[in-house]
Amino acid sequence: MNETGEYEKRESETVIDSAAAKAHPEIAETVAKIKALRQSIDNVDTAIVSLLAERFKYTSQVGVLKARAGFAxxxxxxxxxxxxxxHRIAVEAGLDPDIAEMYREFVVTEAKKRHQRIADAGGDPGVLDVFA
Amino acid sequence: MNETGEYEKRESETVIDSAAAKAHPEIAETVAKIKALRQSIDNVDTAIVSLLAERFKYTSQVGVLKARAGFAxxxxxxxxxxxxxxHRIAVEAGLDPDIAEMYREFVVTEAKKRHQRIADAGGDPGVLDVFA
Incomplete structure (x- = not known):
């Protein structure tokens, strides 16, 4: 399938010129659909990264409180x-619960690393506040 | 510091009885603050897991389109x-950009795995639709 290579290259560039679009309207349509979906994916990522920023601000505060009180x-x-x-929220939302668990492990592991650094600094969030 | 163990146990149970609260009001206050922060963290997680559900629905659609068109x-x-x-959004939001990159790697890796499975199934999202 020689043409696949062409399509793939075109798609990976996420552009399609008007001549190619006329020659392969079904490919042009697919590329347009992918572009629209990618914009939605980018919007979701913006929201999630903003929420992660808030989450790490909260966990940083927890880290400071724990370190000052001597909690682990x-x-x-x-x-x-x-x-x-x-797990429950993922199933309700139609998300594979394994993804939710991977997400949880990721944020909890990173938060714990930061808590430990705060504890080592005697309850001073210090350098972490660069991003707080 | 013998008392630390006691505090830690108490905190890890996220409860504090009224007698202990009277004996150590500063610990009771810290525990109350941590509880409040944890509720905010849980709220953020609910939002993120809901958004992840939407993200994987979008990437599943991209996977089907790519597989049917023969895209990689x-x-x-x-x-x-x-x-x-x-990276840019993370810095603007006050999040360590390493965290944003870890998040991106996680979701892109999982989406690609699912794309490959869809491609192997000839463009049929199949079992993935259990959570779509």
Missing amino acids: PADYKREDYQIARL | PADYKREDYQIARL
Whole structure:
């Protein structure tokens, strides 16, 4: 299938010239649909990155409170609660719960690393505040 | 510091009885603050998991379009665009851009795996639709 290579190249550039669009209207249509979906994906990513910014501000505050009170960064009961909760929310939202669990592991692992750094600095968020 | 163990246990249970609260009002206050922050964190997670559900619905549609048109699951130009875009959004939002990049890698890797499965199934999202 020689043409596939051509299509693939064209698609990976996310542009299609008008001559190619006339020659292969079905490909032009597919590319247009992908472009529209990608804009929605980008919008979702903007929202998620903004929410992650808020999440890490909250967990940074938790890290400071824990460090100053001498609490440990990890909290397994809290994690069990989060696992069960996010599983339920994922299923309700139509998301593979494995994805929700991977998301949770990612943010909790990163938050714990930062909590540990705050604890090591004696409750001073310090350099973390560059992004807080 | 013997008391730390006690505080830690108490905090990890995210409960504090009224007698302990009276004996250590500063600990009770810290626990209350952490509880409030955790509720905000849970709210953020609900929003993000809901958005992830939408994101995977969009990327599943992209996967079907790509598979039917014979496009490759990976698209490195698109990835370069996303990396630069999310870096910028993260910095603007006050998020460590490394976190945004880890998020992007996570969702793109999972989306690509699903695209490949859709391509292998001849453009049929099949089992993926269980969560679509």
